[in-house]
Amino acid sequence: MNSTMPPIRTEPFKVACSSCNLRELCLPVGLSRNDLEQLDTMVATRRSVVRGDTLFRAGDAFQSLYAVRTGFFKTCVSAEDGRDQVTGFQMAGELLGLDGIGSDRHTVDAVALEDSQVCVIPYAQLEELSREFSDLQRQLHKIMSREIVRDHGVMLLLGSMRAEERLAAFLLNLTQRLQARGFSASSLILRMTREEIGSYLGLKLETVSRTFSKFQEEGLLEVKQRQIRIVDQDGLQKLVNGAAC
Amino acid sequence: MNSTMPPIRTEPFKVACSSCNLRELCLPVGLSRNDLEQLDTMVATRRSVVRGDTLFRAGDAFQSLYAVRTGFFKTCVSAEDGRDQVTGFQMAGELLGLDGIGSDRHTVDAVALEDSQVCVIPYAQLEELSREFSDLQRQLHKIMSREIVRDHGVMLLLGSMRAEERLAAFLLNLTQRLQARGFSASSLILRMTREEIGSYLGLKLETVSRTFSKFQEEGLLEVKQRQIRIVDQDGLQKLVNGAAC
DNA sequence: CGCGAGCTTGATGCCGATCAATGCATGTGG
DNA sequence: CCACATGCATTGATCGGCATCAAGCTCGCG
Numbered sequence: 001m002n003s004t005m006p007p008i009r010t011e012p013f014k015v016a017c018s019s020c021n022l023r024e025l026c027l028p029v030g031l032s033r034n035d036l037e038q039l040d041t042m043v044a045t046r047r048s049v050v051r052g053d054t055l056f057r058a059g060d061a062f063q064s065l066y067a068v069r070t071g072f073f074k075t076c077v078s079a080e081d082g083r084d085q086v087t088g089f090q091m092a093g094e095l096l097g098l099d100g101i102g103s104d105r106h107t108v109d110a111v112a113l114e115d116s117q118v119c120v121i122p123y124a125q126l127e128e129l130s131r132e133f134s135d136l137q138r139q140l141h142k143i144m145s146r147e148i149v150r151d152h153g154v155m156l157l158l159g160s161m162r163a164e165e166r167l168a169a170f171l172l173n174l175t176q177r178l179q180a181r182g183f184s185a186s187s188l189i190l191r192m193t194r195e196e197i198g199s200y201l202g203l204k205l206e207t208v209s210r211t212f213s214k215f216q217e218e219g220l221l222e223v224k225q226r227q228i229r230i231v232d233q234d235g236l237q238k239l240v241n242g243a244a245c
Numbered sequence: 246m247n248s249t250m251p252p253i254r255t256e257p258f259k260v261a262c263s264s265c266n267l268r269e270l271c272l273p274v275g276l277s278r279n280d281l282e283q284l285d286t287m288v289a290t291r292r293s294v295v296r297g298d299t300l301f302r303a304g305d306a307f308q309s310l311y312a313v314r315t316g317f318f319k320t321c322v323s324a325e326d327g328r329d330q331v332t333g334f335q336m337a338g339e340l341l342g343l344d345g346i347g348s349d350r351h352t353v354d355a356v357a358l359e360d361s362q363v364c365v366i367p368y369a370q371l372e373e374l375s376r377e378f379s380d381l382q383r384q385l386h387k388i389m390s391r392e393i394v395r396d397h398g399v400m401l402l403l404g405s406m407r408a409e410e411r412l413a414a415f416l417l418n419l420t421q422r423l424q425a426r427g428f429s430a431s432s433l434i435l436r437m438t439r440e441e442i443g444s445y446l447g448l449k450l451e452t453v454s455r456t457f458s459k460f461q462e463e464g465l466l467e468v469k470q471r472q473i474r475i476v477d478q479d480g481l482q483k484l485v486n487g488a489a490c
Numbered sequence: 491c492g493c494g495a496g497c498t499t500g501a502t503g504c505c506g507a508t509c510a511a512t513g514c515a516t517g518t519g520g
Numbered sequence: 521c522c523a524c525a526t527g528c529a530t531t532g533a534t535c536g537g538c539a540t541c542a543a544g545c546t547c548g549c550g
Contacts, residue, residue, distance in 0.1 A: 085401040101390035145346035151396035158403035159447035202404035242326035
């Protein structure tokens with residue numbers, strides 16, 4: 001494994017956080033003008049990852065965090081026996097690599113589901129800078145804490161929801177995050193396969209497919225391959241809340 | 246909810262991290278003499294929680310982290326409809342409350358499964374101190390990152406393992422942590438009910454019970470209510486790795 | 491001593507996995 | 521431009537693991 005690394009393309013031209021249109025969603029949230037300019041000095045490079053390539057793999061040395069600038073990623077853990085589990089999907093403004101801090105090695109694979117760009121955030125510098133700027137420190141801590149809380153939500157989903165509830169929760173979460181980025185709340189194109197959705201939700205791809213079909217029959221969704229239109233958002237929400245009981 | 250808070254018992258006598266026998270497992274790992282003394286000034290109080298009581302509840306304002314000094318806790322998230330999910334079990338040296346940083350409110354309930362004591366770590370002070378002492382900062386980040394990694398492991402378990410594998414993984418994890426604290430690697434007393442184990446593992450209590458019985462029949466364990474003796478650790482390990490396939 | 495919380499065990503049923511076939515979209519080479 | 525391959529999605533039939541329902545059992549404790 002980790003045999004032949006593909007050449008890493010970095011683009012070291014100026015990509016200021018302070019003028020990034022994602023600054024209200026990304027690491028810079030809540031930072032002052034001054035703090036932002038400090039961030040700019042640190043986040044000096046981007047990196048492009050083509051669809052299907054990995055940004056990093058489990059076992060790789062941990063150096064940097066990555067903020068998704070454009071595109072879409074999944075992260076997977078895998079057990080020795082080959083089983084693997086998608087642990088999350090990341091879109092613009094979301095951070096990748098937090099798992100690596102604890103052991104100086106990444107513990108998941110991060111795979112681009114479409115051609116993507118990330119901002120490289122050298123971790124040593126981030127730690128240093130966050131010692132100086134308490135707002136940055138606070139923001140970093142919040143992001144990590146929220147990741148923990150998100151994971152707890154996934155555990156609840158995996159541990160106690162049924163297939164329909166899981167898929168409904170997944171779709172609502174996805175649209176909510178897309179909406180925060182200015183996309184439609186009701187219409188989306190899935191970046192991932194049925195199998196990847198299934199892995200994330202603890203279901204087999206056939207079950208995901210059947211559940212999509214069921215939702216369509218019930219008038220909750222319109223499904224055409226990866227194009228999804230949400231027809232009855234409240235209906236989905238009720239499923240998640242278990243109001244059916 | 247949160248109706249009548251029980252009186253909070255704090256014991257403000259000196260409980261120095263620098264002389265704590267958990268310092269190799271807890272927040273102070275890897276800190277220098279000097280850093281440790283700084284920690285001492287901050288972690289000034291303990292709090293006792295009797296079995297069945299909550300240390301904090303979802304929705305409570307977040308003020309402090311807590312390090313388990315003695316005893317045993319579980320943390321639970323709950324959905325609106327009442328379903329709840331145990332997200333973890335915490336023993337001596339482990340930190341509680343990280344979930345609260347992101348939103349200034351706790352998002353889980355922390356319940357003592359036996360009479361317990363925790364060290365109170367005022368979070369504002371911890372942030373401040375960790376700006377000054379980079380080793381402390383690094384340690385805090387590592388702890389948060391490891392929590393994320395742990396959660397990913399639970400997702401893998403919940404998403405792709407079968408009942409026997411889940412229980413085997415759970416037991417091995419538990420004994421490993423107990424062993425790190427100087428307890429036997431092969432003999433333990435469960436602090437939680439079958440139902441709580443089931444909630445953590447995404448199983449019903451009957452399934453947990455049956456699986457214990459099965460393990461006993463197969464000569465992997467001796468089970469007498471909550472007293473467990475691990476007879477064949479390798480056998481359990483093989484189950485987890487899916488080597489049975 | 492008897493009550494009750496928690497545990498065990500059995501019988502049955504259902505949800506989602508598995509196995510298998512077909513359909514649909516995209517891309518590639520003749 | 522068509523023929524075919526390939527990857528992904530859908531749908532059906534069947535199976536199995538775990539949930540559910542329902543009794544007893546154990547043990548600690550008032």
